[in-house]
Amino acid sequence: AQTVTQSQPEMSVQEAETVTLSCTYDTSESDYYLFWYKQPPSRQMILVIRQEAYKQQNATENRFSVNFQKAAKSFSLKISDSQLGDAAMYFCAYRSAGLSSGAGSYQLTFGKGTKLSVIP
């Protein structure tokens, strides 16, 4: 079974600065997807960024980028020019591409989250 670990329960960053959230995962599969979700107080999980394991290039979405290290099974999220609206819980998630896990590939496995505070 896959596991996802977020070792930082809480982080804080000054507005306009850069912060990196850590995520590691454990899997025996070669093809999979990794996600970062943001959960503000409204509770709705919002997809921030997505990475396909077979792509070596790190995904980028505006101020959000990832550092994907497949061999190390690491998937960190960097937020640049942090804004007050970035304050939220951030969850790292894993999903199999289904090549070896069959019907179970649709499940997302989540880490326990990192609470990010942005200091004005």
Added chain:
Amino acid sequence: GAGVSQSPSNKVTEKGKDVELRCDPISGHTALYWYRQSLGQGLEFLIYFQGNSAPDKSGLPSDRFSAERTGGSVSTLTIQRTQQEDSAVYLCASSLRRGGNGYTFGSGTRLTVV
């Protein structure tokens, strides 16, 4: 609809009562998922529906939990004889196809069992 809609937003119930939580997915999304988020925990998979296929119920924690999806659209998660450990946020998500490029989540139902 424009997004995934869940109701009620909050529910307080007495221990031993039954509750029903509703999820209205995005129109045209064939896949629907229920997850549970307990305090300080990540999200735990509960059940998955894909079109008219039999659902995958492998994540349901006990036989007090059940879910159905009528007409391939709206889904109801039912918890019978609620216990205090059932207190959590129940999140529903939908996607265009199995797995998909990402899920669209609703805002969840916060269930409190007193």
